[in-house]
Amino acid sequence: MITALLAAALAQATPVPTPLPSDPVAADWVAVPDDEILVFTLANGHGFTLRLAPGYAPAHVANIRALARARWWDTATSVYRVQDNYVAQWGDATEKKPLVPGVADGIAAEYDMAGPTAVARLAKRDPYAEWAGYSADGWPLAGSGTRQWLPHCYSMVGVARDLAPSVGSGAELYTVIGHAPRALDRNIAVVGRVVDGIEWLSSLPRGTGDLGFYATPAERSPIVSARLASDLPAATRPHFQYRATRNPRFTAWIAGRENRTPPFFTVPAGGADICNALPPVRRTPG
Amino acid sequence: MITALLAAALAQATPVPTPLPSDPVAADWVAVPDDEILVFTLANGHGFTLRLAPGYAPAHVANIRALARARWWDTATSVYRVQDNYVAQWGDATEKKPLVPGVADGIAAEYDMAGPTAVARLAKRDPYAEWAGYSADGWPLAGSGTRQWLPHCYSMVGVARDLAPSVGSGAELYTVIGHAPRALDRNIAVVGRVVDGIEWLSSLPRGTGDLGFYATPAERSPIVSARLASDLPAATRPHFQYRATRNPRFTAWIAGRENRTPPFFTVPAGGADICNALPPVRRTPG
Numbered sequence: 001m002i003t004a005l006l007a008a009a010l011a012q013a014t015p016v017p018t019p020l021p022s023d024p025v026a027a028d029w030v031a032v033p034d035d036e037i038l039v040f041t042l043a044n045g046h047g048f049t050l051r052l053a054p055g056y057a058p059a060h061v062a063n064i065r066a067l068a069r070a071r072w073w074d075t076a077t078s079v080y081r082v083q084d085n086y087v088a089q090w091g092d093a094t095e096k097k098p099l100v101p102g103v104a105d106g107i108a109a110e111y112d113m114a115g116p117t118a119v120a121r122l123a124k125r126d127p128y129a130e131w132a133g134y135s136a137d138g139w140p141l142a143g144s145g146t147r148q149w150l151p152h153c154y155s156m157v158g159v160a161r162d163l164a165p166s167v168g169s170g171a172e173l174y175t176v177i178g179h180a181p182r183a184l185d186r187n188i189a190v191v192g193r194v195v196d197g198i199e200w201l202s203s204l205p206r207g208t209g210d211l212g213f214y215a216t217p218a219e220r221s222p223i224v225s226a227r228l229a230s231d232l233p234a235a236t237r238p239h240f241q242y243r244a245t246r247n248p249r250f251t252a253w254i255a256g257r258e259n260r261t262p263p264f265f266t267v268p269a270g271g272a273d274i275c276n277a278l279p280p281v282r283r284t285p286g
Numbered sequence: 287m288i289t290a291l292l293a294a295a296l297a298q299a300t301p302v303p304t305p306l307p308s309d310p311v312a313a314d315w316v317a318v319p320d321d322e323i324l325v326f327t328l329a330n331g332h333g334f335t336l337r338l339a340p341g342y343a344p345a346h347v348a349n350i351r352a353l354a355r356a357r358w359w360d361t362a363t364s365v366y367r368v369q370d371n372y373v374a375q376w377g378d379a380t381e382k383k384p385l386v387p388g389v390a391d392g393i394a395a396e397y398d399m400a401g402p403t404a405v406a407r408l409a410k411r412d413p414y415a416e417w418a419g420y421s422a423d424g425w426p427l428a429g430s431g432t433r434q435w436l437p438h439c440y441s442m443v444g445v446a447r448d449l450a451p452s453v454g455s456g457a458e459l460y461t462v463i464g465h466a467p468r469a470l471d472r473n474i475a476v477v478g479r480v481v482d483g484i485e486w487l488s489s490l491p492r493g494t495g496d497l498g499f500y501a502t503p504a505e506r507s508p509i510v511s512a513r514l515a516s517d518l519p520a521a522t523r524p525h526f527q528y529r530a531t532r533n534p535r536f537t538a539w540i541a542g543r544e545n546r547t548p549p550f551f552t553v554p555a556g557g558a559d560i561c562n563a564l565p566p567v568r569r570t571p572g
Contacts, residue, residue: 001373001460001474002497004366005381006448011496080290084485085440087287095291111553124413127557154371154465162292163549172289178488179440179465179561183546186553188287199370199492202464206485210297211288260469263449267397267472271413273559275465 002264022252029241030138031284037229037240038068038192040090042079043222048197049238050157051281053139056150057110057191060159063103063170064191068226070100072171078220079204083212085178088201089160090223091171093213105169110189115148117141119246123258124271128182132274134250138242138281139193140274142185150190153180153275157192177202180275195240195281239284250279288550308538315527316424317570323515323526324354324478326376328365329508334483335524336443337567339425342436343396343477346445349389349456350477354512356386358457364506365490369498371464374487375446376509377457379499391455396475401434403427405532409544410557414468418560420536424528424567425479426560428471436476439466439561443478463488466561481526481567525570536565 002010032051041047054061067073073091080093099105118141121133129142132151142151150156157175161168167189175194194201204221207214214220229237243250257277259268288296318337327333340347353359359377366379385391404427407419415428418437428437436442443461447454453475461480480487490507493500500506515523529536543563545554 001375001444001446001454001470003381003446003448003458004379004499007495007497007499082489084488089287093290095289122413125411127408127410127413127559128555158287160287160289162289164552174287178463182562183543183551183555183558184287185555187546187551202370203368203489203491205489209293211293213290213293257469260473265469265473266450269414269469269471272469273413276468 375460
């Protein structure tokens, strides 16, 4: 929509910024704990980083941490499925690789939880829930009745499973690379979000087999390693911050997502869906 | 979410199908007119095909047809912008190439139109409109008051423009390759939908310049040609069909999108957003 010349003009036009009500203050950026950061490195030299959600799927996240500490993903794993407008999925494509002690498929479903604990909400009702909004610790939420859950937005990470009642172990994970497949909400455990490098998953060639699985093993993108930031040397440890949501600046940020402004926009929508207003997460500056 | 072994099992399991209320009958598949089909071929050997929407953006579609007939896209054009979770955009990256006689940037805005003419609607209210549903001729729609418009869903095609009140000519086009940026609705002219080959746009490397523009010309994907199907020899002319929407089978199809069923799904959502329930379009079989 924006033309090349206009983009160049916008990039050059950096007037002294006027503070906006939605501008965060320094204290609005809160450190993500190191043991919530999981770094995947691919053999092609790229990689991607997750923020895990232990508060929402504790048993699955415990499995994922145990698998990372056992270096389970460091051998014979890959991104083996890329389905257009849907998901990129990784792990052991053969499903024959043994898991590690203490990690099993038989854990409880963690599809939603009692609540609600949203501290900020969107103006319009969500098509898949009674409300959508934000947790105090920077997660998108949807909820109905006394239950709440992490919605299947672009970049959110879920646990691959077989037919119900299987809930999956956490060894096979996927992330959304298209329009939010919200019908999966409350049917699959959501365990985190890709906070860096999703473009290396979303731009992979699409698989031509059933459901986007690669037709041949050679098409897969091998995984080299997966490490919790807390297990990396301090000097190479990546740091991320989420934006605090319980303050008037974030409330103004929501309003800005719901009503875009001139000069580019002339008709404000008066609303937004949660996957079009994902709370900001960034690499810690400096 | 679906594991590799399960996918293989699903692919092998082809029992005699029981007819469903949502199964289309032969007459439900309606031919898309040949002059609504526009075939782009890329220098990399791949390509993508649009269905144009003359009923919704007649002036822009007239421009696009004139540009195709003048072979405007056949020289010095490319896919020059790919922004993750947003758009892939193509045309003349320099914006210096003259248009053709009769094609100009000064046409009227075609952002919405009087209506509504939806013949089927989704159960839940749309976060960006009073309702969402389907036209008789196979387009997704959103509407409020007396107005309706084509929503910015994955694969929908819009007309790039500069800051308002610019409306663009149609020479520079984009398609959505991520979560639906519905805030663009009624701010940009939507002129069609990619009905084939979007994976060749959505899997292109992301641009590292501002707004996803490629940083260097060498990164662009050159366009070889753009042809209306009606201008191609009959023997090589591609044919597409949309699914009719004003019948009980399509009503059942909508209900199925809004409430997914076991054995994979155990909690139906009770609703869907229009971009998660795009009406089917297919290449004509045989």
